[in-house]
Amino acid sequence: MQISARNVFEGKIENVKVGAVMANVKIKIESPQLVTAIITKESVEKLGLKKGDAVSAIIKSTEIMVGKE
Amino acid sequence: MQISARNVFEGKIENVKVGAVMANVKIKIESPQLVTAIITKESVEKLGLKKGDAVSAIIKSTEIMVGKE
Amino acid sequence: MQISARNVFEGKIENVKVGAVMANVKIKIESPQLVTAIITKESVEKLGLKKGDAVSAIIKSTEIMVGKE
Amino acid sequence: MQISARNVFEGKIENVKVGAVMANVKIKIESPQLVTAIITKESVEKLGLKKGDAVSAIIKSTEIMVGKE
Amino acid sequence: MQISARNVFEGKIENVKVGAVMANVKIKIESPQLVTAIITKESVEKLGLKKGDAVSAIIKSTEIMVGKE
Amino acid sequence: MQISARNVFEGKIENVKVGAVMANVKIKIESPQLVTAIITKESVEKLGLKKGDAVSAIIKSTEIMVGKE
Known part of the structure; x- marks a missing residue:
């Protein structure tokens, strides 16, 4: 699927912290964007x-x- | 000023396109983020x-x- | 009150899950939109x-x- | 690609109106969501x-x- | 209608500027919020x-x- | 730093409530905006x-x- 969002940056997950409803996900982007x-x-x-x-x-x-x- | 926004990526403007109300700004981010x-x-x-x-x-x-x- | 938001879809709540600060609410929309x-x-x-x-x-x-x- | 956005509703474009920078796209969603x-x-x-x-x-x-x- | 948005500030429109698709609306809020x-x-x-x-x-x-x- | 966000309202924090991932911060704005x-x-x-x-x-x-x- 193509998406209208103009910003799609490839990376790797460094950390995931999960709460009761929400989660904080850290993504390392290595290449220039x-x-x-x-x-x-x-x-x-x-x-x-x-x-x-x-x-x-x-x-x-x-x-x-x-x-x- | 410090800002609560967790994502602040330094870069350089590559292009600015201005309409009647809105504008499209392209920013080149060179370093990993x-x-x-x-x-x-x-x-x-x-x-x-x-x-x-x-x-x-x-x-x-x-x-x-x-x-x- | 009329609101500038162009998308107002009527439905019924199917589930509410509450955390310490945020909540996840599921709404069933039956009619076409x-x-x-x-x-x-x-x-x-x-x-x-x-x-x-x-x-x-x-x-x-x-x-x-x-x-x- | 799977996306974290929880709301993905299939439909058909009814109208596209394009300005200098932004565009207004109308999508008809037929099925319940x-x-x-x-x-x-x-x-x-x-x-x-x-x-x-x-x-x-x-x-x-x-x-x-x-x-x- | 009550709305889940926690921030509803009453004011008066000072200016409206309309483009092809979007508009910029200035609202003066007089009271503390x-x-x-x-x-x-x-x-x-x-x-x-x-x-x-x-x-x-x-x-x-x-x-x-x-x-x- | 100057920021493109057009709405910057000065105030004082009245309350901070912190959950596992998110926090709810109440800010009192005294002056007209x-x-x-x-x-x-x-x-x-x-x-x-x-x-x-x-x-x-x-x-x-x-x-x-x-x-x-």
Whole structure:
């Protein structure tokens, strides 16, 4: 299955910690990745974002899914 | 400022495409990263996730923010 | 109250499992539904999405809210 | 690929509307579905949610992805 | 309708900007609010979060819905 | 660090409740705030949203992050 999510990064599970309802899964990504972020035009202008800028991609853990072949 | 988001990956902007309201920003991440994913206990069990498994971290583009020093 | 969320599906709770902080709620939806998904133009092109295609709507459990009259 | 997302609903695309950056995709789901929602324990208590309750599953369009075989 | 979302803040629309698919809506909230954030136990420990700390609640614009009576 | 997230509200922690994996953090925001919401053009039209309307900003708790200086 192909998925519309633009960010699919292959890695290996380093740790799984399970609670009553939720679980925390750590995945080690070794290879370089191209991240696609959709943000507001307003943010692009306020931060003055342009090609070549050193930036960080920031992601809340609850937004990350896990896929397995 | 420290942020509760567990995933902050440093990189460089490769492209910015701006629409009327939203923008698509591509960020190249060169170094290896440790990704933290919060998923259900149910998913850990159904996919049988454990240390050492080859998996993918999957993220919808609308969930990724950009930080700049 | 009307809500901007385009997807409101009526159903019946099948199960509630409560942990210390979070809970897992199962809702049975019996009637057909029209789902609205906002994805990138890029994904529409890469997957070649068009009217009539057989597809899946995929949603992480942490993104679903519950409403009750 | 198996995915940790608990909600994967099969349907057919009814409409695709594309903007400069984002697109709105309508998917018709014909068959009954079991929805898994992760909410706070606090909400379960405040709304008094229990088996058999008539409720709605509410989802913001930006949280829905599309999968295609 | 009662909703499981713990954060419902009453305000007044200051501006609406509409694109082809998405729109940017500015809402002025005048009264004090109590925000509920669900984050990882790990983040609480790494940031040393405790009662009385001066902090910020941070929310990506795509995660905010609008309700109207 | 500047962040693309348009909504950063300063407040004080009132309570922290920690589970095995997740935590519930309550933050008191005292000052008025301008909220930026990105919703569909479709929702703006269906709800007839315009300047001056009394509305609510609605946010699921799992979408809120915490920042600390």
